[in-house]
Amino acid sequence: MNANRFAAGACLALTLFVAGCERPPIDTVQRGYRGTGMVEVYNPRLLAKEGALNTPPAVQPAIPSAPDGPKAGQVFQNVKVLGDVGVGEFTRLMLAMTAWVSPQQGCTYCHAGDNMASDALYTKVVARRMLEMTRQINSGWKTHVAETGVTCFTCHRGQPVPAQAWSAPAGQKQAGRAVGDDQGQNKPSATTGLTSLPYDPLSPFLMSSADIRVIGNSALPAGNRQSIKQTEYTYGLMMHMSDSLGVNCTYCHDSRSFASWEASTPQRSVAWYGIRMARDLNTNYLDPLKATYPPNRLGPTGDAPKLNCATCHQGAYKPLYGANMLKDHPELAGGRSVAAVAAVPGAPVVPAAK
Ligand code: HEC
Numbered sequence: 001m002n003a004n005r006f007a008a009g010a011c012l013a014l015t016l017f018v019a020g021c022e023r024p025p026i027d028t029v030q031r032g033y034r035g036t037g038m039v040e041v042y043n044p045r046l047l048a049k050e051g052a053l054n055t056p057p058a059v060q061p062a063i064p065s066a067p068d069g070p071k072a073g074q075v076f077q078n079v080k081v082l083g084d085v086g087v088g089e090f091t092r093l094m095l096a097m098t099a100w101v102s103p104q105q106g107c108t109y110c111h112a113g114d115n116m117a118s119d120a121l122y123t124k125v126v127a128r129r130m131l132e133m134t135r136q137i138n139s140g141w142k143t144h145v146a147e148t149g150v151t152c153f154t155c156h157r158g159q160p161v162p163a164q165a166w167s168a169p170a171g172q173k174q175a176g177r178a179v180g181d182d183q184g185q186n187k188p189s190a191t192t193g194l195t196s197l198p199y200d201p202l203s204p205f206l207m208s209s210a211d212i213r214v215i216g217n218s219a220l221p222a223g224n225r226q227s228i229k230q231t232e233y234t235y236g237l238m239m240h241m242s243d244s245l246g247v248n249c250t251y252c253h254d255s256r257s258f259a260s261w262e263a264s265t266p267q268r269s270v271a272w273y274g275i276r277m278a279r280d281l282n283t284n285y286l287d288p289l290k291a292t293y294p295p296n297r298l299g300p301t302g303d304a305p306k307l308n309c310a311t312c313h314q315g316a317y318k319p320l321y322g323a324n325m326l327k328d329h330p331e332l333a334g335g336r337s338v339a340a341v342a343a344v345p346g347a348p349v350v351p352a353a354k
Protein backbone atom coordinates (compact mmCIF):
# COMPACT_ATOMS: atom_id res chain seq x y z
CA MET A 1 0.00 0.00 0.00
CA ASN A 2 1.19 3.48 -0.90
CA ALA A 3 2.32 5.40 2.23
CA ASN A 4 0.22 8.48 1.45
CA ARG A 5 -2.94 6.46 0.95
CA PHE A 6 -2.22 4.67 4.19
CA ALA A 7 -1.84 7.99 6.01
CA ALA A 8 -5.08 9.28 4.47
CA GLY A 9 -6.86 6.08 5.49
CA ALA A 10 -5.53 6.26 9.05
CA CYS A 11 -6.60 9.90 9.26
CA LEU A 12 -10.12 9.04 8.05
CA ALA A 13 -10.33 6.19 10.55
CA LEU A 14 -9.21 8.52 13.33
CA THR A 15 -11.77 11.16 12.31
CA LEU A 16 -14.54 8.54 12.33
CA PHE A 17 -13.34 7.29 15.69
CA VAL A 18 -13.32 10.75 17.20
CA ALA A 19 -16.69 11.57 15.61
CA GLY A 20 -17.96 8.31 17.12
CA CYS A 21 -16.81 9.42 20.55
CA GLU A 22 -18.80 12.64 20.31
CA ARG A 23 -22.05 10.69 20.27
CA PRO A 24 -23.78 10.40 23.63
CA PRO A 25 -22.22 7.37 25.31
CA ILE A 26 -23.97 4.02 25.71
CA ASP A 27 -24.89 3.65 29.37
CA THR A 28 -24.77 0.41 31.36
CA VAL A 29 -26.47 -0.26 34.68
CA GLN A 30 -25.60 -3.21 36.88
CA ARG A 31 -28.75 -4.93 38.23
CA GLY A 32 -27.37 -8.07 39.87
CA TYR A 33 -24.33 -9.37 41.75
CA ARG A 34 -20.93 -8.80 40.14
CA GLY A 35 -19.97 -11.59 37.79
CA THR A 36 -23.55 -12.63 36.96
CA GLY A 37 -23.64 -10.47 33.83
CA MET A 38 -26.89 -8.83 35.03
CA VAL A 39 -26.35 -5.55 33.23
CA GLU A 40 -28.78 -3.43 31.22
CA VAL A 41 -27.43 -1.50 28.23
CA TYR A 42 -29.03 1.83 27.32
CA ASN A 43 -28.39 3.24 23.85
CA PRO A 44 -29.32 6.97 23.84
CA ARG A 45 -30.28 6.92 20.15
CA LEU A 46 -32.68 4.02 20.63
CA LEU A 47 -33.99 5.62 23.83
CA ALA A 48 -34.77 8.87 21.98
CA LYS A 49 -36.94 6.98 19.44
CA GLU A 50 -38.59 4.92 22.15
CA GLY A 51 -39.25 8.02 24.28
CA ALA A 52 -41.15 9.77 21.49
CA LEU A 53 -43.36 6.68 21.14
CA ASN A 54 -44.07 6.47 24.85
CA THR A 55 -45.37 9.94 25.68
CA PRO A 56 -48.88 9.93 27.18
CA PRO A 57 -51.51 12.22 25.57
CA ALA A 58 -53.18 15.27 27.14
CA VAL A 59 -55.87 14.51 29.72
CA GLN A 60 -59.46 15.12 28.54
CA PRO A 61 -60.92 17.94 30.74
CA ALA A 62 -63.56 16.78 33.25
CA ILE A 63 -67.25 17.30 32.44
CA PRO A 64 -68.87 17.99 35.80
CA SER A 65 -71.98 15.96 36.59
CA ALA A 66 -73.81 15.46 39.89
CA PRO A 67 -72.97 12.13 41.58
CA ASP A 68 -76.68 11.30 41.75
CA GLY A 69 -77.30 12.61 38.21
CA PRO A 70 -78.65 10.38 35.42
CA LYS A 71 -76.64 7.39 34.21
CA ALA A 72 -75.81 6.74 30.54
CA GLY A 73 -78.02 3.63 30.60
CA GLN A 74 -81.06 5.76 31.54
CA VAL A 75 -80.47 8.54 29.03
CA PHE A 76 -79.21 6.74 25.92
CA GLN A 77 -80.87 3.94 23.93
CA ASN A 78 -78.21 1.34 23.22
CA VAL A 79 -75.62 1.32 25.98
CA LYS A 80 -74.61 -2.20 27.03
CA VAL A 81 -71.30 -1.82 28.84
CA LEU A 82 -71.19 1.72 30.23
CA GLY A 83 -74.77 1.83 31.55
CA ASP A 84 -73.69 2.62 35.13
CA VAL A 85 -71.49 5.57 34.12
CA GLY A 86 -72.69 9.16 34.68
CA VAL A 87 -73.70 11.07 31.52
CA GLY A 88 -70.89 13.65 31.89
CA GLU A 89 -68.28 10.95 32.38
CA PHE A 90 -69.72 8.97 29.45
CA THR A 91 -69.49 11.94 27.08
CA ARG A 92 -65.95 12.68 28.28
CA LEU A 93 -64.97 9.05 27.61
CA MET A 94 -66.39 9.25 24.05
CA LEU A 95 -64.20 12.33 23.46
CA ALA A 96 -61.16 10.58 24.95
CA MET A 97 -61.78 7.40 22.90
CA THR A 98 -61.92 9.52 19.76
CA ALA A 99 -58.56 11.13 20.65
CA TRP A 100 -57.00 7.75 21.52
CA VAL A 101 -58.30 5.65 18.62
CA SER A 102 -59.58 7.76 15.71
CA PRO A 103 -58.44 11.39 16.05
CA GLN A 104 -58.42 11.91 12.29
CA GLN A 105 -61.69 10.10 11.58
CA GLY A 106 -63.68 11.41 14.56
CA CYS A 107 -66.93 10.04 16.04
CA THR A 108 -68.02 8.64 12.67
CA TYR A 109 -65.25 6.03 12.76
CA CYS A 110 -67.59 4.11 15.07
CA HIS A 111 -70.94 5.90 14.68
CA ALA A 112 -73.04 5.64 11.52
CA GLY A 113 -73.99 9.24 10.71
CA ASP A 114 -76.19 11.02 13.28
CA ASN A 115 -77.76 7.95 14.87
CA MET A 116 -75.41 7.34 17.80
CA ALA A 117 -77.50 4.35 18.98
CA SER A 118 -77.03 2.40 15.73
CA ASP A 119 -74.64 -0.58 15.69
CA ALA A 120 -74.36 -0.54 11.89
CA LEU A 121 -70.57 -0.10 11.82
CA TYR A 122 -68.45 -3.11 12.84
CA THR A 123 -65.99 -0.68 14.46
CA LYS A 124 -68.59 0.22 17.13
CA VAL A 125 -69.28 -3.45 17.87
CA VAL A 126 -65.51 -4.07 18.16
CA ALA A 127 -65.09 -0.94 20.34
CA ARG A 128 -67.80 -2.20 22.75
CA ARG A 129 -65.86 -5.43 23.21
CA MET A 130 -62.64 -3.40 23.61
CA LEU A 131 -64.33 -1.57 26.51
CA GLU A 132 -65.02 -4.91 28.19
CA MET A 133 -61.47 -6.10 27.50
CA THR A 134 -59.96 -2.91 28.94
CA ARG A 135 -62.02 -3.37 32.13
CA GLN A 136 -60.92 -6.99 32.32
CA ILE A 137 -57.24 -5.95 32.08
CA ASN A 138 -57.60 -3.26 34.74
CA SER A 139 -59.72 -5.22 37.21
CA GLY A 140 -58.72 -8.83 36.55
CA TRP A 141 -55.02 -8.56 35.76
CA LYS A 142 -53.65 -6.28 38.49
CA THR A 143 -51.04 -9.02 38.97
CA HIS A 144 -49.56 -7.62 35.76
CA VAL A 145 -50.75 -4.04 35.21
CA ALA A 146 -50.89 -3.09 38.94
CA GLU A 147 -52.60 0.27 39.58
CA THR A 148 -51.00 1.73 36.45
CA GLY A 149 -53.52 -0.04 34.24
CA VAL A 150 -54.24 0.65 30.58
CA THR A 151 -56.55 2.77 28.45
CA CYS A 152 -57.32 2.45 24.74
CA PHE A 153 -54.28 4.70 24.12
CA THR A 154 -51.84 2.15 25.61
CA CYS A 155 -52.34 -0.02 22.51
CA HIS A 156 -53.83 2.36 19.93
CA ARG A 157 -51.63 5.48 20.30
CA GLY A 158 -53.90 7.60 18.13
CA GLN A 159 -54.48 4.92 15.43
CA PRO A 160 -57.55 2.73 14.76
CA VAL A 161 -55.25 -0.26 14.17
CA PRO A 162 -52.52 -0.64 16.82
CA ALA A 163 -48.99 -0.63 15.36
CA GLN A 164 -48.22 -3.97 17.02
CA ALA A 165 -50.77 -6.72 16.41
CA TRP A 166 -50.27 -10.19 14.94
CA SER A 167 -52.07 -13.01 13.13
CA ALA A 168 -50.91 -16.61 12.68
CA PRO A 169 -48.79 -16.78 9.52
CA ALA A 170 -49.68 -19.31 6.81
CA GLY A 171 -47.29 -22.32 6.96
CA GLN A 172 -44.24 -21.80 4.78
CA LYS A 173 -42.80 -24.46 2.49
CA GLN A 174 -39.16 -25.44 2.94
CA ALA A 175 -36.97 -24.10 0.09
CA GLY A 176 -36.57 -26.69 -2.68
CA ARG A 177 -39.02 -29.13 -1.11
CA ALA A 178 -42.54 -29.94 -2.21
CA VAL A 179 -43.83 -30.55 1.32
CA GLY A 180 -42.87 -29.71 4.86
CA ASP A 181 -43.14 -26.66 7.06
CA ASP A 182 -39.70 -25.25 7.83
CA GLN A 183 -40.90 -23.49 11.04
CA GLY A 184 -39.28 -20.33 9.70
CA GLN A 185 -35.71 -21.59 9.86
CA ASN A 186 -33.28 -19.21 8.16
CA LYS A 187 -35.95 -16.58 7.59
CA PRO A 188 -35.17 -13.77 10.02
CA SER A 189 -38.42 -12.65 11.61
CA ALA A 190 -39.18 -9.30 13.26
CA THR A 191 -41.24 -11.15 15.90
CA THR A 192 -38.12 -12.93 17.14
CA GLY A 193 -35.76 -9.93 17.08
CA LEU A 194 -34.51 -10.71 13.53
CA THR A 195 -33.13 -14.11 14.50
CA SER A 196 -34.02 -17.18 12.41
CA LEU A 197 -35.78 -18.90 15.28
CA PRO A 198 -39.26 -20.33 14.51
CA TYR A 199 -41.17 -17.41 13.00
CA ASP A 200 -44.33 -17.97 15.01
CA PRO A 201 -43.57 -18.48 18.71
CA LEU A 202 -46.76 -16.54 19.54
CA SER A 203 -49.46 -19.08 18.52
CA PRO A 204 -48.25 -21.85 20.87
CA PHE A 205 -47.53 -19.56 23.82
CA LEU A 206 -49.81 -16.51 23.61
CA MET A 207 -52.83 -18.19 22.00
CA SER A 208 -52.43 -21.75 23.34
CA SER A 209 -50.80 -22.77 26.62
CA ALA A 210 -47.79 -24.78 25.43
CA ASP A 211 -45.13 -25.34 28.09
CA ILE A 212 -42.35 -22.72 28.01
CA ARG A 213 -39.48 -24.99 29.00
CA VAL A 214 -35.98 -25.84 27.96
CA ILE A 215 -34.73 -27.94 30.85
CA GLY A 216 -36.43 -31.27 31.51
CA ASN A 217 -37.37 -32.24 35.03
CA SER A 218 -36.66 -35.94 34.54
CA ALA A 219 -33.84 -38.02 33.04
CA LEU A 220 -34.14 -39.30 29.48
CA PRO A 221 -35.95 -41.15 28.03
CA ALA A 222 -39.05 -41.38 30.24
CA GLY A 223 -41.26 -38.36 30.58
CA ASN A 224 -38.87 -35.79 29.12
CA ARG A 225 -40.63 -33.83 26.38
CA GLN A 226 -37.87 -31.24 26.03
CA SER A 227 -36.35 -31.11 22.55
CA ILE A 228 -34.25 -28.82 20.37
CA LYS A 229 -37.39 -27.78 18.52
CA GLN A 230 -39.17 -26.82 21.75
CA THR A 231 -36.07 -24.96 22.93
CA GLU A 232 -36.02 -22.92 19.73
CA TYR A 233 -39.67 -21.97 20.21
CA THR A 234 -38.98 -20.93 23.82
CA TYR A 235 -36.03 -18.79 22.73
CA GLY A 236 -38.21 -17.27 19.99
CA LEU A 237 -40.71 -16.12 22.63
CA MET A 238 -37.91 -14.85 24.90
CA MET A 239 -36.47 -12.79 22.02
CA HIS A 240 -39.93 -11.34 21.43
CA MET A 241 -40.33 -10.46 25.13
CA SER A 242 -36.89 -8.82 25.40
CA ASP A 243 -37.39 -6.89 22.19
CA SER A 244 -40.89 -5.68 23.16
CA LEU A 245 -39.65 -4.30 26.50
CA GLY A 246 -36.31 -2.98 25.19
CA VAL A 247 -34.38 -5.03 27.77
CA ASN A 248 -31.80 -7.83 27.91
CA CYS A 249 -32.50 -11.39 29.04
CA THR A 250 -30.91 -10.48 32.39
CA TYR A 251 -33.72 -7.99 33.14
CA CYS A 252 -35.57 -11.14 34.28
CA HIS A 253 -33.00 -13.95 34.45
CA ASP A 254 -29.68 -14.63 36.10
CA SER A 255 -27.68 -16.14 33.24
CA ARG A 256 -26.15 -18.76 35.58
CA SER A 257 -29.52 -20.49 35.61
CA PHE A 258 -32.34 -19.28 33.38
CA ALA A 259 -34.81 -21.74 34.89
CA SER A 260 -34.24 -20.92 38.58
CA TRP A 261 -36.94 -18.66 40.05
CA GLU A 262 -34.85 -18.01 43.16
CA ALA A 263 -32.12 -16.41 41.03
CA SER A 264 -34.56 -14.43 38.84
CA THR A 265 -35.64 -10.81 39.32
CA PRO A 266 -39.18 -9.85 40.51
CA GLN A 267 -39.84 -8.66 36.95
CA ARG A 268 -39.77 -12.27 35.77
CA SER A 269 -42.86 -13.10 37.81
CA VAL A 270 -44.65 -9.99 36.50
CA ALA A 271 -43.79 -11.31 33.01
CA TRP A 272 -45.16 -14.75 33.98
CA TYR A 273 -48.56 -13.16 34.67
CA GLY A 274 -48.20 -11.12 31.47
CA ILE A 275 -48.02 -14.33 29.45
CA ARG A 276 -51.22 -15.65 31.13
CA MET A 277 -52.94 -12.30 30.60
CA ALA A 278 -52.04 -12.27 26.88
CA ARG A 279 -53.52 -15.80 26.53
CA ASP A 280 -56.75 -14.74 28.28
CA LEU A 281 -57.18 -11.61 26.15
CA ASN A 282 -56.33 -13.34 22.88
CA THR A 283 -58.56 -16.38 23.39
CA ASN A 284 -61.53 -14.72 25.14
CA TYR A 285 -61.65 -11.23 23.62
CA LEU A 286 -59.63 -10.69 20.45
CA ASP A 287 -59.82 -13.93 18.48
CA PRO A 288 -63.63 -14.35 18.86
CA LEU A 289 -63.94 -10.95 17.08
CA LYS A 290 -63.14 -12.77 13.80
CA ALA A 291 -66.88 -13.10 13.31
CA THR A 292 -67.25 -9.29 13.52
CA TYR A 293 -64.30 -8.03 11.44
CA PRO A 294 -64.52 -7.64 7.65
CA PRO A 295 -62.33 -10.20 5.78
CA ASN A 296 -59.55 -7.66 5.04
CA ARG A 297 -58.80 -7.39 8.78
CA LEU A 298 -58.23 -11.16 9.18
CA GLY A 299 -54.91 -13.00 8.93
CA PRO A 300 -53.93 -15.48 6.17
CA THR A 301 -55.42 -18.38 8.17
CA GLY A 302 -58.65 -16.47 8.93
CA ASP A 303 -57.85 -15.59 12.55
CA ALA A 304 -58.49 -12.15 14.08
CA PRO A 305 -55.60 -9.78 14.88
CA LYS A 306 -54.25 -10.45 18.38
CA LEU A 307 -51.96 -8.79 20.91
CA ASN A 308 -48.46 -9.61 22.13
CA CYS A 309 -46.10 -7.94 24.61
CA ALA A 310 -45.21 -5.19 22.11
CA THR A 311 -48.87 -4.15 21.62
CA CYS A 312 -48.81 -2.40 25.03
CA HIS A 313 -45.10 -2.04 25.77
CA GLN A 314 -43.87 -0.68 22.40
CA GLY A 315 -40.21 -0.90 23.37
CA ALA A 316 -40.52 0.35 26.97
CA TYR A 317 -40.02 -1.66 30.20
CA LYS A 318 -43.44 -0.34 31.26
CA PRO A 319 -45.91 1.01 28.65
CA LEU A 320 -45.56 4.83 28.50
CA TYR A 321 -42.80 4.43 31.12
CA GLY A 322 -45.41 3.64 33.74
CA ALA A 323 -47.56 6.79 33.26
CA ASN A 324 -50.88 6.19 35.01
CA MET A 325 -53.73 7.20 32.68
CA LEU A 326 -56.27 5.03 34.47
CA LYS A 327 -56.56 7.40 37.46
CA ASP A 328 -58.22 9.92 35.10
CA HIS A 329 -60.67 7.28 33.80
CA PRO A 330 -61.93 5.15 36.70
CA GLU A 331 -64.86 4.05 34.49
CA LEU A 332 -62.36 1.85 32.61
CA ALA A 333 -61.47 -0.05 35.78
CA GLY A 334 -64.86 -1.54 36.62
CA GLY A 335 -66.23 -4.86 35.53
CA ARG A 336 -65.92 -8.45 36.56
CA SER A 337 -62.74 -9.95 37.88
CA VAL A 338 -60.97 -13.04 36.54
CA ALA A 339 -60.53 -16.11 38.69
CA ALA A 340 -57.09 -15.94 40.30
CA VAL A 341 -54.43 -17.62 38.18
CA ALA A 342 -52.44 -20.19 40.14
CA ALA A 343 -48.94 -18.84 40.77
CA VAL A 344 -46.02 -20.82 39.42
CA PRO A 345 -44.51 -23.01 42.17
CA GLY A 346 -41.38 -21.41 43.59
CA ALA A 347 -41.88 -18.15 41.71
CA PRO A 348 -41.24 -15.00 43.72
CA VAL A 349 -44.43 -13.24 44.81
CA VAL A 350 -45.45 -10.30 42.65
CA PRO A 351 -44.43 -7.12 44.46
CA ALA A 352 -47.38 -5.25 45.99
CA ALA A 353 -48.85 -2.51 43.78
CA LYS A 354 -47.05 0.81 44.18
C1 HEC B 1 -63.81 4.01 18.90
C2 HEC B 1 -65.24 3.95 18.73
C3 HEC B 1 -66.09 5.14 19.16
C4 HEC B 1 -65.87 6.47 18.90
C5 HEC B 1 -64.70 7.10 18.14
C6 HEC B 1 -66.98 7.19 19.48
N1 HEC B 1 -67.86 6.32 20.05
FE1 HEC B 1 -69.65 6.80 20.92
N2 HEC B 1 -69.99 4.84 21.33
C7 HEC B 1 -69.10 3.80 21.08
C8 HEC B 1 -69.60 2.58 21.69
C9 HEC B 1 -68.92 1.22 21.67
C10 HEC B 1 -70.83 2.91 22.30
C11 HEC B 1 -71.73 1.98 23.11
C12 HEC B 1 -71.19 1.83 24.53
C13 HEC B 1 -71.89 0.76 25.33
O1 HEC B 1 -72.58 -0.09 24.76
O2 HEC B 1 -71.72 0.73 26.58
C14 HEC B 1 -71.05 4.33 22.03
C15 HEC B 1 -72.21 5.04 22.42
C16 HEC B 1 -72.39 6.40 22.23
C17 HEC B 1 -73.60 7.13 22.59
C18 HEC B 1 -74.89 6.53 23.14
C19 HEC B 1 -75.88 6.37 21.99
C20 HEC B 1 -77.17 5.63 22.39
O3 HEC B 1 -78.24 6.25 22.38
O4 HEC B 1 -77.08 4.44 22.71
C21 HEC B 1 -73.39 8.45 22.31
C22 HEC B 1 -74.33 9.61 22.53
C23 HEC B 1 -72.05 8.53 21.74
N3 HEC B 1 -71.48 7.27 21.72
C24 HEC B 1 -71.45 9.70 21.34
C25 HEC B 1 -70.19 9.79 20.74
C26 HEC B 1 -69.60 11.03 20.30
C27 HEC B 1 -70.25 12.40 20.40
C28 HEC B 1 -68.37 10.72 19.77
C29 HEC B 1 -67.32 11.65 19.20
C30 HEC B 1 -66.89 12.72 20.11
C31 HEC B 1 -68.22 9.27 19.88
N4 HEC B 1 -69.34 8.76 20.48
C32 HEC B 1 -67.11 8.57 19.44
C33 HEC B 1 -67.93 3.88 20.34
C34 HEC B 1 -67.35 5.06 19.88
Ligand code: HEC
Pocket residue numbers: 097101110123124126127130131134150151152153154155156160161162164165286297305306307311312
Ligand atom coordinates in the same frame (compact mmCIF):
# COMPACT_ATOMS: atom_id res chain seq x y z
C1 HEC C 1 -54.51 -4.39 24.96
C2 HEC C 1 -54.51 -3.70 23.69
C3 HEC C 1 -55.77 -2.94 23.29
C4 HEC C 1 -56.54 -2.09 24.06
C5 HEC C 1 -56.33 -1.71 25.52
C6 HEC C 1 -57.58 -1.61 23.20
N1 HEC C 1 -57.47 -2.14 21.96
FE1 HEC C 1 -58.67 -1.77 20.36
N2 HEC C 1 -57.63 -3.13 19.24
C7 HEC C 1 -56.54 -3.86 19.69
C8 HEC C 1 -56.11 -4.77 18.64
C9 HEC C 1 -54.94 -5.75 18.73
C10 HEC C 1 -57.01 -4.57 17.54
C11 HEC C 1 -56.98 -5.25 16.19
C12 HEC C 1 -56.21 -4.39 15.23
C13 HEC C 1 -56.19 -4.89 13.78
O1 HEC C 1 -57.24 -4.82 13.10
O2 HEC C 1 -55.12 -5.33 13.33
C14 HEC C 1 -57.94 -3.52 17.96
C15 HEC C 1 -58.97 -3.03 17.16
C16 HEC C 1 -59.83 -2.00 17.52
C17 HEC C 1 -60.84 -1.41 16.66
C18 HEC C 1 -61.12 -1.84 15.21
C19 HEC C 1 -60.29 -1.00 14.27
C20 HEC C 1 -60.52 -1.33 12.81
O3 HEC C 1 -60.42 -0.40 11.99
O4 HEC C 1 -60.75 -2.50 12.47
C21 HEC C 1 -61.48 -0.44 17.38
C22 HEC C 1 -62.58 0.47 16.89
C23 HEC C 1 -60.88 -0.42 18.69
N3 HEC C 1 -59.89 -1.38 18.75
C24 HEC C 1 -61.27 0.43 19.72
C25 HEC C 1 -60.74 0.40 21.02
C26 HEC C 1 -61.24 1.20 22.12
C27 HEC C 1 -62.36 2.21 22.03
C28 HEC C 1 -60.48 0.87 23.20
C29 HEC C 1 -60.60 1.38 24.63
C30 HEC C 1 -61.90 1.21 25.25
C31 HEC C 1 -59.51 -0.13 22.78
N4 HEC C 1 -59.69 -0.39 21.46
C32 HEC C 1 -58.56 -0.71 23.62
C33 HEC C 1 -55.91 -3.74 20.92
C34 HEC C 1 -56.37 -2.97 21.97
Ligand code: HEC
Pocket residue numbers: 212213214215216234235238239241242245247248249250251252253258259267268269271272275
Ligand atom coordinates in the same frame (compact mmCIF):
# COMPACT_ATOMS: atom_id res chain seq x y z
C1 HEC D 1 -39.50 -9.84 30.81
C2 HEC D 1 -38.92 -10.98 31.48
C3 HEC D 1 -38.11 -11.98 30.65
C4 HEC D 1 -37.11 -11.70 29.74
C5 HEC D 1 -36.61 -10.34 29.28
C6 HEC D 1 -36.61 -12.97 29.29
N1 HEC D 1 -37.28 -13.98 29.92
FE1 HEC D 1 -36.87 -15.98 29.75
N2 HEC D 1 -38.50 -16.43 30.94
C7 HEC D 1 -39.32 -15.49 31.52
C8 HEC D 1 -40.44 -16.18 32.15
C9 HEC D 1 -41.61 -15.53 32.88
C10 HEC D 1 -40.25 -17.57 31.92
C11 HEC D 1 -41.17 -18.72 32.38
C12 HEC D 1 -42.33 -18.82 31.42
C13 HEC D 1 -43.41 -19.78 31.89
O1 HEC D 1 -43.12 -20.72 32.62
O2 HEC D 1 -44.55 -19.54 31.52
C14 HEC D 1 -39.00 -17.70 31.16
C15 HEC D 1 -38.43 -18.90 30.75
C16 HEC D 1 -37.21 -19.01 30.12
C17 HEC D 1 -36.50 -20.25 29.88
C18 HEC D 1 -37.01 -21.64 30.24
C19 HEC D 1 -36.44 -22.09 31.55
C20 HEC D 1 -36.93 -23.48 31.89
O3 HEC D 1 -37.61 -23.60 32.90
O4 HEC D 1 -36.66 -24.41 31.13
C21 HEC D 1 -35.32 -19.94 29.23
C22 HEC D 1 -34.24 -20.88 28.79
C23 HEC D 1 -35.30 -18.50 29.06
N3 HEC D 1 -36.45 -17.96 29.64
C24 HEC D 1 -34.29 -17.81 28.41
C25 HEC D 1 -34.33 -16.45 28.12
C26 HEC D 1 -33.42 -15.77 27.22
C27 HEC D 1 -32.28 -16.44 26.48
C28 HEC D 1 -33.79 -14.47 27.18
C29 HEC D 1 -33.21 -13.32 26.33
C30 HEC D 1 -33.28 -13.56 24.89
C31 HEC D 1 -34.95 -14.33 28.08
N4 HEC D 1 -35.24 -15.54 28.61
C32 HEC D 1 -35.59 -13.12 28.35
C33 HEC D 1 -39.13 -14.12 31.54
C34 HEC D 1 -38.21 -13.42 30.75
Ligand code: HEC
Pocket residue numbers: 137144145146147148149150154241245267268270271274275278307308309310311312313317318319322
Ligand atom coordinates in the same frame (compact mmCIF):
# COMPACT_ATOMS: atom_id res chain seq x y z
C1 HEC E 1 -52.47 -4.95 28.19
C2 HEC E 1 -51.19 -4.29 28.09
C3 HEC E 1 -49.96 -5.13 28.41
C4 HEC E 1 -49.55 -6.27 27.77
C5 HEC E 1 -50.23 -7.02 26.62
C6 HEC E 1 -48.31 -6.66 28.41
N1 HEC E 1 -48.00 -5.78 29.41
FE1 HEC E 1 -46.37 -5.87 30.65
N2 HEC E 1 -47.04 -4.23 31.67
C7 HEC E 1 -48.17 -3.50 31.37
C8 HEC E 1 -48.31 -2.40 32.32
C9 HEC E 1 -49.41 -1.36 32.32
C10 HEC E 1 -47.21 -2.49 33.20
C11 HEC E 1 -46.84 -1.54 34.36
C12 HEC E 1 -47.30 -2.11 35.69
C13 HEC E 1 -46.75 -1.30 36.85
O1 HEC E 1 -46.77 -0.06 36.80
O2 HEC E 1 -46.23 -1.92 37.80
C14 HEC E 1 -46.43 -3.66 32.76
C15 HEC E 1 -45.26 -4.10 33.40
C16 HEC E 1 -44.48 -5.17 32.96
C17 HEC E 1 -43.26 -5.61 33.61
C18 HEC E 1 -42.64 -4.99 34.86
C19 HEC E 1 -41.58 -3.99 34.48
C20 HEC E 1 -40.85 -3.41 35.68
O3 HEC E 1 -39.71 -2.94 35.49
O4 HEC E 1 -41.39 -3.43 36.81
C21 HEC E 1 -42.77 -6.67 32.87
C22 HEC E 1 -41.52 -7.46 33.14
C23 HEC E 1 -43.71 -6.90 31.79
N3 HEC E 1 -44.74 -5.97 31.89
C24 HEC E 1 -43.58 -7.90 30.84
C25 HEC E 1 -44.54 -8.20 29.86
C26 HEC E 1 -44.45 -9.32 28.94
C27 HEC E 1 -43.29 -10.30 28.88
C28 HEC E 1 -45.56 -9.29 28.16
C29 HEC E 1 -45.99 -10.27 27.07
C30 HEC E 1 -46.10 -11.67 27.46
C31 HEC E 1 -46.37 -8.15 28.59
N4 HEC E 1 -45.71 -7.51 29.62
C32 HEC E 1 -47.58 -7.78 28.04
C33 HEC E 1 -49.05 -3.75 30.32
C34 HEC E 1 -48.98 -4.82 29.45
